[in-house]
Amino acid sequence: MTAQLEHVNLTVSDLDRAIALLDDLFGWKLRWRGASIHGGETAHVGGPESYLALYRHHDQEAARQSTYHVTGGLNHVGVVVADLDAVEQRVKDHGLEPRSHADYEPGRRFYFEDWDGVEFEVISYA
Template identity: 50%
Template sequence: MPSARLEHVNISVSDAERSAAFFTELCGWHERWRGLAIDDGFSIHLGTENHYIVFYTPPGGVLTRFAKGMPLQHVGIEVDDLAAAEQIVIAAGLEPFNHADYEPGRRFYFYDWDGIEFEVVSYGD
């Protein structure tokens, strides 16, 4: 059976620049590409050489909303230093919640400015 890996996730946000700046600080990722995108929108690809998130902003920053969990529950991000990551989330004016410590690691969650839920997890600290 062939093996596979998750290459990218494409999410709609109201401000691609704001999201890219925040995740650059939180994750240490770099910008892979930016430019005009489908339906006259704008995208920034941010991540590593092998994996990335696309932050897509439609024209005017107007998003079509889905109910929580329909279809996305959350996006998980692994970090080396959970406490430092939490301070970056707080400094951005976002609120960490649901802190937990169970196998295989410690974690917390937060919603971004558009109501997208992120899980931040650390397996080593």
């Protein structure tokens, strides 16, 4: 059996907003939500086989760092979609800015950052 990625854990400032964004952009649903480590709250959002674990710490004054300059930091989350143009429009509808568009073999892609600075790469092979 080949190993399968089950989840990635991200820290966010607003769980409800992050859950709504992932549902609207990717159709990912809330699988579980509850209390978590350090007095925080976690929500699992995704499909039946994989998800993003969204963690909100109770202390939002924690320092922010660019993960590209932190060894072990998260650089971006890549998501494959069927209709790149439709997802890009929904990203814009949320007030977020698509950037770094590229057509390449075998597909197309763009990037955007959510309100917490988490970078997403959205890809279509259609």
